[in-house]
Amino acid sequence: MAHRTLFKHPVFHLLLIALLGLVAYSNSFHVPFIFDDETSIINNSAIRDLNGFLSGGGYAYNPRRFLGYLSIALNYRFGGLEVVGYHVVNFAIHTISAWLVYSLTRLTLSTPFFTEGRPEPDGEAHRPVTSFIPLCAALLFIAHPVETQAVTYIIQRLTSLCALFYLVSLCCYVKARLELDLGGKTTRSVILWCLASLAAAGAAMKTKEIAFTLPFIIMLYEFLFFGLPTAKKLMYLAPFALTTLVVPASLLGSRMSIGQLISDVTTVTRVETGIPRLDYLLTQFPVVVTYLRLLFFPVHQNLDYDFPVYHSLFQAPVFLSLLLLLALSGVALYLLRSTGREWRLVSFGILWFFITLSVESSFIPIADVIFEHRVYLPSVGIFIALAALASLLFRRLSERGALAVVGVVALILAGATYARNEAWGSARSLWSDAAAKAPGKARPHYNLAMALENAELPKEALREAATAARLAPTDPKPLDLIGTIFGKHGKYDEAIAAFSEALRLDQSLPSAHVNLGDAFRLKGLTRQALEQYQQAVQLTPTDADIYDKIGTAHIMNRDMEKAAVFYQCAVSLAPGNAAYRQDLMGAQAALGRH
Secondary structure: OHHHHHHHOHHHHHHHHHHHHHHHHOOOOOOOOOOOHHHHHHOOHHHOOHHHHHHHHHHHHOHHHHHHHHHHHHHHHHHOOOHHHHHHHHHHHHHHHHHHHHHHHHHHOOOHHHHOOOOOOOOOOOOOOOOHHHHHHHHHHHHOHHHHHHHOOHHHHHHHHHHHHHHHHHHHHHHHHHHHHHHOOOOHHHHHHHHHHHHHHHHHHOOOHHHHHHHHHHHHHHHHHHOOOOHHHHHHHHHHHHHHHHHHHHHOOOOOOHHHHOOOOOOOOOOOOOOOHHHHHHHHHHHHHHHHHHHHOOOOOOOOOOOOOOOOOOOHHHHHHHHHHHHHHHHHHHHOOOOOHHHHHHHHHHHHHHHHHOOOOOOOOOOOOOOHHHHOOHHHHHHHHHHHHHHHHOOOOOHHHHHHHHHHHHHHHHHHHHHHHHHOOOHHHHHHHHHHHOOOOHHHHHHHHHHHHHOOOHHHHHHHHHHHHHHOOOOOHHHHHHHHHHHHOOOHHHHHHHHHHHHHHOOOOHHHHHHHHHHHHHOOOHHHHHHHHHHHHHHOOOOHHHHHHHHHHHHHOOOHHHHHHHHHHHHHHOOOOHHHHHHHHHHHHHOOOO
16 A cells, blocks of 8 residues: 555656656766857856856846856856766756656646536546646656757757746746635735746746747636636736746847847857748748657657748648648647546647747747757647646556556657767767758758867768868858868868868858968968968957967068067967967077067
């Protein structure tokens, strides 16, 4: 009897959820920094000084996502660039979010819609679902491989952390409303729960813009599970309605478009598409269907999809996807009429999916039309809906039998997550996977080329960089990389040709100027080298390395006075760099100075 009580105890359920998550992500804690991690973490000076970050530097860097980057700054403060610490925090966030999915579903089953007496449509007694549905939803959430991009990809902590705050806010709101309904009056406890909910809502909106939908979810929840609110209860909704102003206020004053602001990839790696609003909206219909397919059949996952942009409603993928999404929305609305309690959860889950996805899958054009981590928060609704459907499907089974079936499914998903994390094991394996699945897209081949070059495989790197250059003939970065590879192996003429072609495509690319200058300098052409370095300095006047290279070119010309001046500039910009100091001391010694 005791073991049955333990089996149904919430603490046991929470431990089971965490254990399954640990199994699924056990091979992810040494995954290196990848893709956007380079600009957001490795080369991000804003996170290097925690005191400066907290005293205003962090808010100035990105006020819209201040709390997300604060968590990164804290990671850096206590662990530097050791990846394990970042992954431990990401996994903890994912586990807590899964616990919150469990808690939210349990709380929902305590709302008036579920506790008030109402007969079942088939006349049968209603089997308790207090344990099954919450545990089922949480196990699916923590084990599903579609979540890997929001958990294993370090900087996408902004997505998972926002989801955590989002769920905390909703759970606190539901607690306040349950206590209000139970006591019939506003108590101190009710006020504290409301304040906690508002604080979490604000935190979510200062982590990522997807939190904009939270007030709408709260209003939907109120209507579905507490009924039409009275004038008094509307007072509790009003503060949450006002939080919808937080995200728009954070966007004011920026010269970037909204799509650029909420984009998942920085301008360094983003492919600029300039997609018209209508084309982006049309493309999102098949994108959303792809998200649904991944939730039901998580195969062929990819970090960087080669997804076509559609231009007409009457293109078959767009039209058929729209029909499917309209049908699913219609089902959600139709189920609101059902007296079956689980059907209301199914309806809520579907509506949650569409509402929470609306910021990134609507008419706001974002350069990359699809990314798997964008479905992290929306997936909560689908998993709650699936758990409710499973409760109906396994109605004839005992609760233990139903949980056994769900446990097997969760273990299979955890195995798929483990396998997916294997692909994330290194930059080379991840981009090899992406390039194989998107052979016609330049960016995966370019990133694979960089990974191969870092692994000291120049022939393979050249092949991939050449493929990227062929697929994106107007992009100078693959050519810049080709030149770098040639230069490292002493083929300066080939390097100069590649760098020159890159600059023909884009004269504002500082790295190409620097690299071309290096090639000229190593070939002994110091005048041409200095010309390129000077152009690079005009583009990036605070780059100490360029000044040091100019000093070295003057050394080759035996102009020690100028060399000392430029070495001094490099030291002034980067006083902690020992190599720059050594170069300066060498020039001063040649001039007879201390």
